[in-house]
Amino acid sequence: MTVLDDSPAAAPQPAPASSRRPAKGNPWHPTVRGTLLVTQIELLRRRPTVKGWIFYGLLLAAILGLGVLLAVVSGDEKSSTPMELVLVLVLGAGMLIAPSLAATSINGDSSEGVLAPLQMTRLTAGDLAFGKLLASWLIAFAVLLTMTPFLVYAFTRSGWHVGELIVVIGVILLVVLTSTAIGLAWSSLAARAVASVSLAHLTTGALLLGTLLAFVFTQPLVSETVTDQSRYIDYEALTDEQREAYDTWDWSEVDPSTLPCRAPDDPYEYGVPHTERTAWLLLANPVVLIGESSPIISFETWEEDGRAAPGLFAEMHRWVSDSRVGPSESDLAGEQWDECAMLVADQNGEVYNGGGGDWEAEQEANSVYPRAPWIGLGVQGVLLAGAMWIVVARLRVPYTKLRQGTRVA
Amino acid sequence: MVETSTAVLATAAVSARGVARSFGSVHAVVDATLEVQPGTVTALIGPNGCGKTTLMLMLAGLLRPDSGEIRVAGADPRHDAAAVRDAIGWMPDQLGSWDNLTCLQTLTLMGRGFRLHAHEARERGAALLAMVHLDEFADRPTRVLSRGQKQRLSIARALMNDPAVLLMDEPANGLDPRSRVELRTLVRELAAAGKAVLVSSHVLAELDEMVDDAVFMSKGRTLGDEIAAKVADARTRYRIGTLDDALLHRVLAEARVPFDDEPTGAVIRVGSEEEAAQALAWLMAKGVPVHRFGPAGSALEQTYMTMEEERR
Numbered sequence: 001m002t003v004l005d006d007s008p009a010a011a012p013q014p015a016p017a018s019s020r021r022p023a024k025g026n027p028w029h030p031t032v033r034g035t036l037l038v039t040q041i042e043l044l045r046r047r048p049t050v051k052g053w054i055f056y057g058l059l060l061a062a063i064l065g066l067g068v069l070l071a072v073v074s075g076d077e078k079s080s081t082p083m084e085l086v087l088v089l090v091l092g093a094g095m096l097i098a099p100s101l102a103a104t105s106i107n108g109d110s111s112e113g114v115l116a117p118l119q120m121t122r123l124t125a126g127d128l129a130f131g132k133l134l135a136s137w138l139i140a141f142a143v144l145l146t147m148t149p150f151l152v153y154a155f156t157r158s159g160w161h162v163g164e165l166i167v168v169i170g171v172i173l174l175v176v177l178t179s180t181a182i183g184l185a186w187s188s189l190a191a192r193a194v195a196s197v198s199l200a201h202l203t204t205g206a207l208l209l210g211t212l213l214a215f216v217f218t219q220p221l222v223s224e225t226v227t228d229q230s231r232y233i234d235y236e237a238l239t240d241e242q243r244e245a246y247d248t249w250d251w252s253e254v255d256p257s258t259l260p261c262r263a264p265d266d267p268y269e270y271g272v273p274h275t276e277r278t279a280w281l282l283l284a285n286p287v288v289l290i291g292e293s294s295p296i297i298s299f300e301t302w303e304e305d306g307r308a309a310p311g312l313f314a315e316m317h318r319w320v321s322d323s324r325v326g327p328s329e330s331d332l333a334g335e336q337w338d339e340c341a342m343l344v345a346d347q348n349g350e351v352y353n354g355g356g357g358d359w360e361a362e363q364e365a366n367s368v369y370p371r372a373p374w375i376g377l378g379v380q381g382v383l384l385a386g387a388m389w390i391v392v393a394r395l396r397v398p399y400t401k402l403r404q405g406t407r408v409a
Numbered sequence: 410m411v412e413t414s415t416a417v418l419a420t421a422a423v424s425a426r427g428v429a430r431s432f433g434s435v436h437a438v439v440d441a442t443l444e445v446q447p448g449t450v451t452a453l454i455g456p457n458g459c460g461k462t463t464l465m466l467m468l469a470g471l472l473r474p475d476s477g478e479i480r481v482a483g484a485d486p487r488h489d490a491a492a493v494r495d496a497i498g499w500m501p502d503q504l505g506s507w508d509n510l511t512c513l514q515t516l517t518l519m520g521r522g523f524r525l526h527a528h529e530a531r532e533r534g535a536a537l538l539a540m541v542h543l544d545e546f547a548d549r550p551t552r553v554l555s556r557g558q559k560q561r562l563s564i565a566r567a568l569m570n571d572p573a574v575l576l577m578d579e580p581a582n583g584l585d586p587r588s589r590v591e592l593r594t595l596v597r598e599l600a601a602a603g604k605a606v607l608v609s610s611h612v613l614a615e616l617d618e619m620v621d622d623a624v625f626m627s628k629g630r631t632l633g634d635e636i637a638a639k640v641a642d643a644r645t646r647y648r649i650g651t652l653d654d655a656l657l658h659r660v661l662a663e664a665r666v667p668f669d670d671e672p673t674g675a676v677i678r679v680g681s682e683e684e685a686a687q688a689l690a691w692l693m694a695k696g697v698p699v700h701r702f703g704p705a706g707s708a709l710e711q712t713y714m715t716m717e718e719e720r721r
Contacts, residue, residue, distance in 0.1 A: 113505025121522030
């Protein structure tokens with residue numbers, strides 16, 4: 001039990017740590033100070049090397065140059081296409097980058113053995129969760145900043161107002177934040193980085209494509225069967241004279257209104273989907289959410305409104321509104337095309353409009369139908385809160401359960 | 410550091426009673442009971458996979474025990490886990506470091522995690538780096554450190570919060586001989602400053618020099634009094650090497666001194682160092698040509714080996 005005399009002397013121990021107050025209970029909620037400290041640690045750890053900064057600079061310069069070139073070369077008539085492309089690109093890049101960063105943040109730290117030492121400090125599970133969320137989101141944000149030149153160029157041609165752009169950018173950043181949280185949640189659930197990264201991207205894919213597929217595939221479930229009410233010339237019952245006139249389209253001898261008319265014996269039946277019941281699936285889609293957060297462009301009055309011609313987003317808004325409104329009464333009454341009436345109208349020099357509703361008026365009405373971003377925002381909010389709840393719960397120590405096949409570290 | 414030791418009062422700094430924890434069908438710790446008093450060093454010894462690290466994690470407040478009672482610095486990790494973690498300096502068996510942060514940054518950020526003011530965390534980090542002789546690496550990233558240097562950084566990290574209890578899981582792993590001696594000295598100094606130290610290691614000869622008490626673990630159970638008796642017995646064993654083993658055996662047999670016959674020489678039991686001196690003098694007086702006389706190796710190692718035999 002004796003200490004060897006010839007052992008090298010250790011340096012004197014430092015004075016006791018004094019600037020602390022005692023801990024109570026087992027708090028888990030995030031604190032501003034703790035969250036910022038964890039963010040700082042994460043950003044320091046992920047800070048680029050010199051090569052990284054050079055790459056980032058070159059990328060920025062290239063994009064800046066391209067942006068300037070585009071602005072110079074292109075004409076000055078308004079167009080919404082560049083704006084829509086840039087926004088979709090920013091959303092897509094954000095939804096790719098942020099989860100990739102976040103999805104290795106917890107299980108990666110754990111297998112590197114740097115998670116548990118932090119959990120042994122006064123930092124709470126909430127501090128760790130929100131610090132990591134903030135750090136990954138900020139890095140994704142820094143990458144998205146490189147798109148700014150494109151955005152400025154696109155904005156100048158779009159006919160949008162600054163306020164509208166800020167709202168849409170805000171919504172995109174929220175979607176990216178939610179994607180980050182989902183990545184973190186998978187990282188806290190899956191033991192291995194490969195699994196959590198793929199699951200995070202699958203979740204993104206489910207939001208982007210899954211909602212569309214679900215919308216399409218649930219249509220038979222909400223369809224109402226309607227009967228085709230169309231009427232046709234009864235060809236068999238025509239007299240020879242009438243048949244002659246009908247085949248040659250020469251109505252000088254025969255009055256079209258005298259032709260025998262009939263409905264088919266076995267009328268065609270088809271489904272009309274009540275899309276107003278499943279339109280929320282579309283509204284949950286992040287790209288639709290961006291569209292629904294963008295300004296409404298009227299199909300009729302866009303020029304007087306100082307807008308660019310209706311583009312991708314306007315078309316999407318019109319389609320989403322169609323789905324939200326659902327089938328009209330005339331849609332549900334079934335197809336009512338009347339060949340006999342058409343012949344009469346044609347003979348009188350009128351345009352036969354098919355017996356259904358006024359399709360063009362419907363299109364125009366739906367193009368300015370009120371926007372519906374709230375379901376999409378709600379989905380994003382619920383996913384964000386749910387994911388962070390999982391992360392905090394999984395980071396709380398003492399652990400009751402461990403990730404399958406892992407150790408505490 | 411003396412202040413922290415008075416805060417612990419007369420109770421044990423760490424106590425565990427009947428602690429159990431299983432992972433699914435694997436019973437990592439079945440029944441563990443131990444106490445570590447302030448100002449002492451206790452060894453936790455056992456074969457690989459006997460549950461040492463799991464027990465340490467439960468003591469540290471990182472893992473919830475299925476049953477049993479734990480108190481660390483008077484707090485129950487079930488209700489006051491934050492206080493427990495705050496009172497503990499934990500040196501894990503896994504060496505992790507933020508590889509592109511410098512040593513000093515690492516310690517400063519850790520200190521701030523313990524809610525030290527930035528300048529205080531920095532000063533304390535610098536002082537601890539000097540203590541573990543890593544001051545020349547203070548501003549270099551931790552990825553350049555060798556395994557042993559990382560081990561020392563880990564020790565410094567464990568001391569950032571000036572803990573009353575120090576849990577060290579395999580601290581001597583990967584250390585060079587000089588660093589091992591330094592570790593031993595450091596651990597004794599920390600104990601002298603009133604800290605309770607629990608240290609697990611496989612280098613049993615190393616522990617012999619360092620610990621006041623030892624807890625043996627096997628198959629998830631801490632072994633009780635009979636193993637303590639074995640350690641005490643092992644500490645009394647002295648090995649005698651002579652030029653004439655036949656003479657030695659005859660002399661011991663005539664005097665009815667019990668001894669273990671060994672391939673070379675013999676092993677006797679002596680009660681104390683004084684008794685050992687007397688025994689040597691007596692043997693010399695009997696004309697036995699003694700060329701070696703001393704403790705028969707590591708007491709902990711001998712006990713460990715008997716335990717291993719029992720296991721088989």
